[in-house]
Amino acid sequence: MPTVGMNSLENNPILDSEPPISLDKFIEQSGLSAVTLWRYRRAGWLSTLNICGRHYLTRAEIARFNSRAAAGEFARQPAHPKRTNQTN
Numbered sequence: 157m158p159t160v161g162m163n164s165l166e167n168n169p170i171l172d173s174e175p176p177i178s179l180d181k182f183i184e185q186s187g188l189s190a191v192t193l194w195r196y197r198r199a200g201w202l203s204t205l206n207i208c209g210r211h212y213l214t215r216a217e218i219a220r221f222n223s224r225a226a227a228g229e230f231a232r233q234p235a236h237p238k239r240t241n242q243t244n
Contacts, residue, residue: 176205176212196221201230 183190196202202221204211224230 174215176207176214177218179213180213182218184212194232 163240170213177185181192181211182188183193197204201224204213207213
C-alpha cells in the first residue's frame with residue numbers, strides 16, 4: 157500500500173489532490189456546449205468519472221486534454237465541398 161505524502165501523490169497519476177469538477181460546471185466555465193463535450197467523450201478524447209449518475213472531470217484529465225489539443229492531436233483539415241463545373 158503506498159504511503160500518503162507529497163511525493164507519492166505527485167508521482168501517481170491516478171491520484172489527484174484537487175476534487176473533480178462536475179461536467180455541468182466545466183461546460184459553464186469553458187463555454188463549450190454540452191453536445192460538443194458529449195462528442196469528445198464519445199470519441200474517447202475526454203474521460204469522465206461517473207459518481208452516483210453524475211459525470212465529473214478531474215483536473216488531471218482537463219490538463220491532459222488541453223495538452224493534447226495544444227499539440228494539435230485533434231486537428232484535421234476542414235472539409236471543403238467538391239465543386240463541379242456547371243455549364244449552362
